[in-house]
Amino acid sequence: MITSVIIDDEEDGREAIASALTKYCPEVTISGMYATPEEGIAGIRQLKPSLVFLDIQMPEMSGFDVLQQLSPVTFEVIFVSAYDRYAIKAIKFSALDYLLKPIDVDDLVHAVKKVKERLHTEKNIYQYQSVVNNIQLKSGKIEKLAIPSLTGIDFVDTADIIFCRADGSYTTLFLKNKQSCLASKNLKDFEHILAESGFCRIHHSYLINLRHVQKYIKGEGGQVLLTEGHYADVSRRKKEAFLALLDTL
Structure with a gap:
């Protein structure tokens, strides 16, 4: 089983991911769902999940700020975004996964499948360090x-x-x-x-x-x-x- 947490400031967003995971990705268990980045950081440190669904745009602290707080990243991440073209550029450049809201079930299943494959290989923490640095944008x-x-x-x-x-x-x-x-x-x-x-x-x-x-x-x-x-x-x-x-x- 893959243990996961969901961090999204929108309740509808958290529930949509949780519902889709329960129905289409039974190999993923949800250990916690958090509405604020601060709660999510504390939850990750306590639960040590294998996978985090991380909203990019949240008030006060972005998903990338969350990763900086937790560096080095020792878990898999699937980013979630309503659409941020600069952020998505950086995520794709670093060969990581993201989901656009509203969540498409096929995209979710595909992203989880890739996570399963990566969990059986050596973790590349450089990818997450890369995306955090590549997103430091001005204008x-x-x-x-x-x-x-x-x-x-x-x-x-x-x-x-x-x-x-x-x-x-x-x-x-x-x-x-x-x-x-x-x-x-x-x-x-x-x-x-x-x-x-x-x-x-x-x-x-x-x-x-x-x-x-x-x-x-x-x-x-x-x-x-x-x-x-x-x-x-x-x-x-x-x-x-x-x-x-x-x-x-």
């Missing part, structure tokens, strides 16, 4: 990115990323001061989470930080000169949109 822009790597997790200021280059199913990030790191995410994942933080996909292999553009070199597609002497090709298909963005800087 919708991510300022610090928690990047899953082959050895753990790297924390990088987005302002320090000069550009990202696709390397198969991985991505190499080129950083200030001649540093770099290899991330176990593909370039599309980085494009998705950084699109509103001043980054532009100029080629199927390159995602650049517009703050580091020093010169555009004309050509069929052209090239950009970036800080620290880096060059990146611009594809013909991406050229028009890229030049339009440059005009807004």
